[in-house]
Amino acid sequence: MKITQMTITKTLVRTTLMKAVAIVFAIGCGSTVSVIADEPEVSGDKTVLIKAEVIHTGTGEILRPGCVLIRDGKIVEIGESLSVEGVKVVEVKSLIPGLVDAASRIGAGRLDDERTDEITPDLASVSIVDWKDIDFLQQLSGGTTCVHLTPGTSNVVAGLTSAVKTAGTIDRRIVAERTGLAISVCSDPASGNNARSRPDSIYIRQPTNRMGVVWMLRNAFHATQNDKFASPAMKDVTAGTLPVFAVSRTQHDIQALMTLADEFSFHPTLIGGQECWKVTDEIAERKMSVILQRVIPGSSRGDERTRISADMAARLNKSGATFCLSGGDLLDQMRFAVRFGLPAESALASITASPAAILKIDDRVGSIVVGKDADLVAMTGDPLEFSTAIQWVMVDGAIQFEQAGN
């Protein structure tokens, strides 16, 4: 078997080993488990037909059986049965869209937050992506094909977010350089600053608490209104052409965010939202999208001592709010969300179509629909089933990860 578009040496070594195991396994078992019928040599202009016993498109639609025809890394045709002459055919049990992680910091240097200033709207997360970061491979192996990179929360206005693929050639990996502006409506920006250190410290500055955070945001928005030399990102936000992603966790910070949004007429998407379950009605009423930060099963306290509730996703879903899960291990997060009440039929969308729509990159990723990127995950069965494993993960029509033995 041959893997195309390989950019990661470590991956090459690792996957080659896995493939060796896979082949042995396949021979040994007489292909009882679905394995790749033929190597999908999908580079350049190659065309591949994937035949699945079931396709979960991510939008709630299920094809049983289903076929997907891929050409030049794009999905060109979908149907219950397609017959195309002279193309490679790959058979799998079940097929889901590549997962989209809507709040991530992988591959974008965790130590690179700007420390000298609080209002840094034009700093770009995409500018520091390490395309070879091992975290990308880790996420890829869990089915995640696209991540939304956000700058850190140590600044009040942190900078520009971006959406990138977890694998593939660098020229195709940037989905959107500028998905939105990240702001921090929480206590994080205050944590490093103080009022009483050495007089020459750069950390003697606002904010030192939430009152300061709110003020600096108000001032930044207000100052943009009449300043022709204002930051391009702030101007775009004010003009409504650049979305705002706000990190808020406590109920009062979420409410402060709503107050700010009303005062300066922007429509933020919430990241974190640990206590959003207390205000689901307001969130739904405002049509505020929520990117839920990972809920760790068994803990009742989240960051900033928030009271978290394991059924947050279910509550948001019930209220009619648009939401998605984020923060890695998306398949298991989805299964836990179902355990705590999220209806099975809404579950897959919360890690595929919903995050893509929230990030406004759903013209390219998030569902198995004609015209979209061929970012696909082949699985051994029902994705909601805990024992179901990933067989391979395809990005832009090329299999970039393959799990031995599945």
Add this chain to the structure above:
Amino acid sequence: MIAVCHFLRSQLLPLSVIVSGLIPISGLARAQDEAAAVAASESSPVTAEVVQDVSKPKLAIKVGKIITSAGDPIVNGIILVSEGNIEAIGTSTEVVIPEGYEVIDHSDKFAMPGLVEAHSHVGGSGDLNEMVYQTNPELRNWDQIIPHNDDLKVAVAGGVTTICFIPGSGTNMGGWGALMKTGPGKPEDVIIRAPGVLKIAQSGNPERQGGEVGSGRMGMNHVIRQQLEMGRIYVNQWDLYESGKTEVKPEVNLRLEYFKPLFRREIPVVVHTQAYQVVQSTLRILHDEMNLRVVIDHGTFDSYKLTEEIQKRDIPVMAGPRGFRYEPDDGQIKGIVAEYHKRGFTSLGVNTDAPVIPQEELFFQASMAVRYGWTEEKALRGVTIEPAKALMIADRVGSLEVGKDADIVITTGSIIDPRNYVTQVFIDGKSVYDIRKDRRRF
């Protein structure tokens, strides 16, 4: 603050001492004795037609004795509640309970207005002091409100239904505070007014050590004056423009916007000011020079020696959290509120500076003051209508009168007596605490 708190707490006397030192117990027996006299009073109930709202039930509360904070107590009274407001109040012979009202029988209890706290920091998250700059008129604290939080749940059980939630005294001008109810709801439901007050701390906390102006009282007075003057000029420009005296529209300065209601005397400044000399400069700078509505929020130590000057300017004093002072001249312990009272001062109340004194112990600040020579009648006003007037919200809270918010506290007797306790609390006509259903919290 912890050190201060510990100091204050350690000075509190044991409960038994305080109870034995109280004036005769205001129990139900006394209430019944007064029945005849009150029945002859000429107050007549007023009723109004209202539209039924299921979330705001129509209630008829029968009470043994009603302390109204608006005149004499009412014995064997009835309070009608509708649309969250007091619809009628009077004796059981004066008030007829209309059809469809839920009757709540507290015939063996007292009712009083919800207590009003003039100085509290427990209305939200702990983000009290933003200390980089000495004056911070750009800051506001109502984004951090957490309605009915753990502190406020107990406060309700202490009868406190309204608080003045303000930034801390770490800087000379800590920012703008909000007036809010202590019951459950969304922030917009519980906020009475925001901006509710400006917080200024004149000295005795905001002193700077970092090299900028404000290490001593002269410097601090200077930066307070300078910041207020900037605000006054700004508001004046807008006043001229809005009254048509100039066509030059001023530029909006977000940092100075909230000075508008302050200089228009629509909201007060609550001042952390305590010793004689500091209160002198409060009167001179904030009242005489800046013409602001001032509330002396603390006014402890020997400030009572300025009673005449304070009275002359019609400035209310909400004393606390410190309640007494050792007087070196005669070696006596002086109750601060009692000293104001002895000098004929009436716009007088107490505060807790919660969490310095727990919010639910507001009544106990008054109990202490009574122990040192205040009267119980004044003390009841000093935790209800007097702070409401000082905070300029007496049109809504602070007394039980027709048309006001139905913030009603049911107690086993006068709340000033620590042996009595709160059994039920209504805020905006809704029961938010009832020991028959809830665990008794305090």
